[in-house]
Amino acid sequence: EAASLAHRDGADVTIAQVIEPLPDLVAHHVPGRSRIDLQQRMVAERFHRLNAWSRSLLDARVEQTTSVVLVGTAFLEIIRRIEEEGHDLVVIVGEPPAKSGRLSSTALHLLRKSPVPVWVMRARRRRSIVRIGAALADDDGNPLTAKLNHLILTHAVSLGRRRDAEVTAVHAWHVADEEVLRTAAGLSRSEADALVSAVRHDAKAWLHGVLGGVDHGQVRLRAALVKGPAGRQIPQFVARHRLDLLVFGTVGRIDIPGLIMSEQAEDIAQQADCDLLGLKPPGFVSPVSAPR
Numbered sequence: 001e002a003a004s005l006a007h008r009d010g011a012d013v014t015i016a017q018v019i020e021p022l023p024d025l026v027a028h029h030v031p032g033r034s035r036i037d038l039q040q041r042m043v044a045e046r047f048h049r050l051n052a053w054s055r056s057l058l059d060a061r062v063e064q065t066t067s068v069v070l071v072g073t074a075f076l077e078i079i080r081r082i083e084e085e086g087h088d089l090v091v092i093v094g095e096p097p098a099k100s101g102r103l104s105s106t107a108l109h110l111l112r113k114s115p116v117p118v119w120v121m122r123a124r125r126r127r128s129i130v131r132i133g134a135a136l137a138d139d140d141g142n143p144l145t146a147k148l149n150h151l152i153l154t155h156a157v158s159l160g161r162r163r164d165a166e167v168t169a170v171h172a173w174h175v176a177d178e179e180v181l182r183t184a185a186g187l188s189r190s191e192a193d194a195l196v197s198a199v200r201h202d203a204k205a206w207l208h209g210v211l212g213g214v215d216h217g218q219v220r221l222r223a224a225l226v227k228g229p230a231g232r233q234i235p236q237f238v239a240r241h242r243l244d245l246l247v248f249g250t251v252g253r254i255d256i257p258g259l260i261m262s263e264q265a266e267d268i269a270q271q272a273d274c275d276l277l278g279l280k281p282p283g284f285v286s287p288v289s290a291p292r
Contacts, residue, residue: 005089008162012064015054016081017046018074018106043069075109079288082116091119098122098235098273111250111269111278112261115286117155118250120269120276129275131241132156134169135234135248135268139206148249148281153214155279156247160219165244167221169211170237172230173203200225231267238272250278 006013022039051067070077078090092107103111103120110118134156136149153169160167175181175196182192207223214221226233238246250265269276 011088012066013054014066014068014081014085014087015050016068016070016078017050018070018072018077019043019046021071039071043071074106075113076288078106078110079114079286082114083286083289087116089117089119090114091121093121093123095120095122098271102270108261108266108269111265111276113286113288114278115280115284115289117280118276118278120278122273122275129159129163129244130165131243131245132160132163132165132167133234133238133241133243133246133274134167135230135246136169136171136207136210137249138172138230144281144283148279149210150213151279151282152247152249153210155277157214157216157219157221159245159247159277160221161217165220167216167219168224168241168243169207169221170224170226170234171203171207172226172228172233173200174228175199200227229264231264231271234268235271235273238274243272243274245275245277246272247277247279249281251280251284 005011019042022035022042046069047067050069054065054067068081070081081087082090090110092104092110095103095107107118107120111120134152136152137145139145156167156169159165178192178196181187181195182189187195203225204223207225211221211223224237226237234246234248237243246268248265248268250261250269265278269278
């Protein structure tokens with residue numbers, strides 16, 4: 001996927017592998033060799049293999065490829081590399097299908113903390129992308145949320161245009177404490193039904209308003225509403241409609257210190273059985289960024 005994107009955009013690709021540092025104790029069991037010497041040999045061997053693989057995979061499609069072996073904690077080293085080299089996108093390959101296991105800690109850390117978009121590619125999934133979903137965040141009145149939704153939709157439409165894929169903007173809506181309203185708030189059934197219908201009508205109008213703010217040209221773009229918590233309903237929508245890629249926001253707020261990834265976003269990431277493209281709102285700064 002990285003090769004395809006780079007080929008279309010004339011971009012360069014860096015293929016990185018991160019290995020853990022050897023503990024000092026290892027050298028004690030190999031007389032005459034220091035830990036640094038052993039680590040350097042491991043890095044050289046991994047680089048040789050990685051470089052051969054990356055060149056065979058990419059050279060025919062991408063003008064400039066770089067291979068790099070990093071030593072340390074994977075997500076920290078990747079974020080450091082992003083900031084040093086100015087990369088625009090991180091692609092993580094080989095993540096398990098949602099039904100087979102949870103995302104790796106590296107994938108989750110990057111979805112939470114990477115300063116650039118993160119594309120998570122699940123294993124054993126067809127590689128063609130013909131159906132794209134754009135999961136829009138709740139309308140909470142925050143201008144940053146509106147900007148994030150616009151970013152999600154424009155990315156989905158751009159990808160749909162490049163791949164001649166259908167794009168569905170999906171929004172999960174609900175009535176807060178609906179069960180309580182129906183049972184303990186003194187509303188008649190008809191009054192409660194009217195309230196729920198009005199909330200759905202407002203959600204539909206809002207969703208179409210968001211779509212109207214994006215120029216989708218010839219891209220097949222449709223809207224879909226699902227009722228219930230986004231963390232449960234969006235993955236179910238992905239499964240029902242066999243989406244190949246879901247574009248979603250991993251961080252809804254940057255004005256609340258310490259808020260890294262919402263519970264709903266993490267549920268979507270773990271349970272949506274398709275590739276994921278996680279975006280941050282404009283102005284997001286990684287909590288592990290080096291001071292400037």
